Amino acid sequence: MFFVSDILETAPTDYKSPLQKMVYETLAKLHIFFERVDTDEAISMEECIEINQKLNMKMVKTLFLCNSQKTEFYLFITAAAKPFKSKNFSNALGISRVSFAPAEMMESILGTKVGAATVFGVLMDNDELVQVVVDEEILLEEWYGCSDGTTTGYMKVKTKEIIDIFLPSAKHIPVVIPYKI
Numbered sequence: 303m304f305f306v307s308d309i310l311e312t313a314p315t316d317y318k319s320p321l322q323k324m325v326y327e328t329l330a331k332l333h334i335f336f337e338r339v340d341t342d343e344a345i346s347m348e349e350c351i352e353i354n355q356k357l358n359m360k361m362v363k364t365l366f367l368c369n370s371q372k373t374e375f376y377l378f379i380t381a382a383a384k385p386f387k388s389k390n391f392s393n394a395l396g397i398s399r400v401s402f403a404p405a406e407m408m409e410s411i412l413g414t415k416v417g418a419a420t421v422f423g424v425l426m427d428n429d430e431l432v433q434v435v436v437d438e439e440i441l442l443e444e445w446y447g448c449s450d451g452t453t454t455g456y457m458k459v460k461t462k463e464i465i466d467i468f469l470p471s472a473k474h475i476p477v478v479i480p481y482k483i
Contacts (some may be wrong), residue, residue, distance in 0.1 A: 303450070304341070304342055304344075304348075304349050304352055305340075305341055305342045306339050306340075306341050306353055306356045307340040307341065308337065308339070309337050309338070309356065309357065309474075310337070310340070310346055311337055311338075311455050312338070312411065313326035313327075313329075313330070313334070314326070314455065315446065317456065317469055318401045318452045318454070318455075319414075319423065319452060321327070321412075321413035321414060321423065321425060321426055321451035322415060322450050322451040322452050322455065324422070324425045324426070324451075324465065325354070325420075325422045325425065325450050325451050326450070326464060328422075328468070328471070329459070329468075329473075331405045332463075332467055332468060332471055334378075334459060334463045334467060334468060335459070335460070336341060336422055336457045336458065336459045337355075337357055337457065337458050337465075338378070338450060338455060338456065338457035338458075339351060339353060339356055339455075339456055339457075340363075340454060340455055341454050341455070341456060342454065343388070343417075343453045343454055344417075344454070344456070345385065345417065345452055345453075347382070348413065353447070354366050354447060355458045356438050357445075357447060357456065357457070357458045358390070358444035358458075359443075359446075359447040359458040360382065360422075360443060360445070360447055361382050361447040361448065361456070362380065362381065362382060362440060362446060362447060362448055363379070363380050363381065363382045363384065363386075364377060364379050364419040364420055364421060364448065364449075365377070365380070365386055365418060365419065366378075366389070366399040366400060366402065366403045366407075366408045366411075366412060366419050366423075366432075367388075367401065367403055368400060368401065368402075368403040368407070369397070369398055369399075369400055370398070370399070370401070371409065372404070374397075374400075374433070375403060375407075375430050375431050375432045375433065376391075376395075376400060376432065376433050376434075376435050377409065377412070377419070377421065377423065377424065377433070377434045377435065378391060378434075378435045378436075378437075379421060379434070379435070379436045379437060379440055379476075380440065380481055381437060381439050382438035384437070384439075384481065384483055385483055387483060388400055388401060388481060390481065390482060391481065393404050393433075393466075394479040394480065394481055394482075395479060407469070408423075411423075411427055411432065412424070412432070412433055413424065413425075413426035413451065414451050414452075414472050415444075415453070416450075417453045418449045418451055418453045420448045420449040420450065421446075421448060421464060421469070422449075422450065422451055422468075422476040423433065423451065423471075424449070424469070424472045425472055425474075427474070430459065430473060430474070432474065432481070433474075433477060434469060434474045434475075434476040434477070435476065435477050435478075435479060436465070436476045436477070436478050437479065438479065438480050438481070438482040439481070440461065441461060441465065441478065443459045443461050444459060444460065444461060445459070446459050446460065446461040446464045455468075468481060
């Protein structure tokens with residue numbers, strides 16, 4: 303059985319990564335309310351459904367993408383149920399085709415491993431290499447569900463606070479696109 307803790311409104315007492323610590327310190331500094339759960343390592347969509355039910359929200363899908371030269375990076379945030387099509391994403395931005403960035407680049411730029419991609423990874427992007435791209439559908443949701451930078455910690459935050467407070471404070475103004483599949 304997949305473990306999902308009771309809902310918590312405080313930061314963890316022990317951090318599993320520098321990014322996770324930065325996430326909670328930043329939310330506290332910005333006075334952004336969150337609810338979170340600790341879980342077993344979440345790997346499947348079924349496990350994410352259990353997390354969604356516990357936190358009463360919808361988890362977003364966060365993809366770390368790059369161009370073929372690996373010189374331009376995109377953190378794409380879309381609905382979990384939407385399949386990713388490189389052609390559609392690239393057309394929406396008017397750029398050359400992109401693909402998934404290598405795992406080692408995700409770790410070095412965003413401080414996360416595969417499966418833990420999160421908007422909060424921009425806190426590690428000191429060189430401002432990453433363009434945050436948000437599917438306009440995400441803006442329709444009151445709550446933004448995501449990883450806290452680990453595969454065992456998930457949270458919900460008001461979507462408006464992610465877009466209007468967190469991202470500007472992290473010096474990453476998102477581009478909002480209509481993403482059609």
